[in-house]
Each structure stands twice: as C-alpha cells, then as structure tokens.
Amino acid sequence: MADGDLDPVIHAQARLRIMATLAGLPAGDEISFPRLRSILDFSAGNLSTHLRKLEEAEYVTQTKTFVGRTPATYVALTPRGRRAFETYTESLSALLGGTPT
C-alpha cells in the first residue's frame, strides 16, 4: 500500500484533528460549533472551511438549530465518516507495518 491510497479528505492535519475529535465523542453525540472550535483551537473561518469539505464528502453533518433565541450549529460524524476514519487509521497502521512509534 502506498501513501497515496490514504483518504485525501482526512489526510490533512486540520481535518484529521477534526475527525479524530468527532470520533472521540460517543457515537450518537453532537458537539456545538463553538465547543469544537475551543477544543481544536481553530479560527471560526478555518473550522468552517474544513467542515464544509468534510460535509461535502458526507463525513460530517452540520445541524442548525436554536438554543433559546440564539442560533446554534451542532456537528457530528456520519456513519460513513466514522467508517472512513476507521479505514484511514487501519491504513496508517498497515503503512507502518505494525511498528507504531
């Protein structure tokens, strides 16, 4: 297996960190945009850009809702995104030939 076989949507530092964060939450959970931003320490614009790409690949969903009168966006991994992330991590381990650092 070559490096180039890694899922290019996930294999970029910012999106990898987003995917790892969402995969670290229990399945079926959603996280608000500001909380996700605070955990990742991203700018709002940067996070939006990368979330849009992940959404285009159908790896994440962004749900717009209201908490009281305040608009809020909740982000979650889709089942497809969770599978893609698992495949990605398995590919990494395979690339390293079972000798993780």
Added chain:
Amino acid sequence: MARFPDPQDEPGDGPPEASLDAAESLRIIAAQRTVVARDTTPDGRLIFGVWGVAWLLGYLAMYLSSDESHAPAPWAGAAFAALLASAIVVTAVHTSRRSAGLRGESSRVGAMYGTAWVVCFVVGFALIGRIASWAVDVEGGGAIITIASNGISCLIVAALYMAGGAVWDDRRMFLLGLWIGVVVTAATVVGTPYLYLVMALAGGGGFLVAAVVEHVRAVRDGTPGRARTREA
C-alpha cells in the same frame, strides 16, 4: 517516510496544509483523542476528592463533637451541611462545564441519571422527615434519626454509584458504590456514635482512595488534568 502535499488544498482555502506522514498522523489522532477525553468527561479526581474531603471532615466533626447522649454539636451539623452543599455545587458546576456544547445520546443518559439523584433524594428526605417527626418523642430517638437519615442517604449514593457503573460499564464507579454499601451497612450495625467514625474513615477514605486511583490512571494514560483554564 515520504512526505507529500495534500491534494485537497486548493488556493483560497486558508493557510496551506502541512503535509503528513503516517506516524505523524497516528500521533495526531492519539493526542486528539486524549484531549477530547480530558475536556469532555468529568475529572474523577475532583469529584471523588471533594466528596472524600466532605465526608471525612464532616463525619469526623460529628463524631468528635458528640456528647454522652451521642448527639453532635450544632456547629458540627452546620459544618457537615456546608461541606455537602459545597460538594454538590462543585460536582454540578464541573460536570455541566465538561458537557457544555454536547448533545445527543450521552447527554440524555446523563440528564436521566442526574434526575434520578434528585428524585431519590426528594423521596429520601421525605422519608427521613417522617421518621424524625415520630422518633423525636421516643426514648433514644436521636439514634433512630441518625441511623435512618445516614442509612437512607447513603443507600441512595451506593445504589446510584453502582447503577452508574453499570450504565457506563465503569468498574471503578461500580466498586466505589459497592464499597459505600459495605461501609453504610457496617455504620448502621455499629450505630451512634461510632457510625460517624466509620463513615468518616471508611466512607470518606474510600472516596479519597478512588481519587488517588483516578490520578494514577490519569498519569499512566498521559491525561493529567488540563492546564488550560479557558472555559467551554
């Protein structure tokens, strides 16, 4: 390991992506999982620690201030109540901060579990109030009230810790509930005034041991408490 550019990053998408190799990617995943676990789940060291201190000092004050009729001094009762109230506030504020911005299945489970605590204690206090109103006129009624109020309250704590351990498949939480059940049984059997001493040392001590175990686990897993103080 060869580095390569990220083909998904077109110009205009913000700052260019650093290229990654496989080992670096795995390291990022592991680090991010650690951060998520640390930031979104309650810190057992803090929760068990505040309850351990509250029980140890509160019950010890009740024991040391007890007179010949086994009645603790009013100041000890007030101090114990203040310690328990502080532990409740710390627990509620800490868990709500850690779960801020999260919703879904685990939030619903958490809300139901929190509601179970409130409902059980409302029932418990109603029961204790009725028992106290009868026992107050009975010879040796003070001991009845002490044993009933301590036993009912701690039965709820033991039961809900074991239930929480079962819900989240958390062996440590389950064992802590089991231990509290054993301690409360012993305290109920020995009665006043040694009930307070048993609860202080074995009960409060049990929480403190649990806090130390959590700390050892956190250090081993590389998830020491967050240094950042920024709130969610």
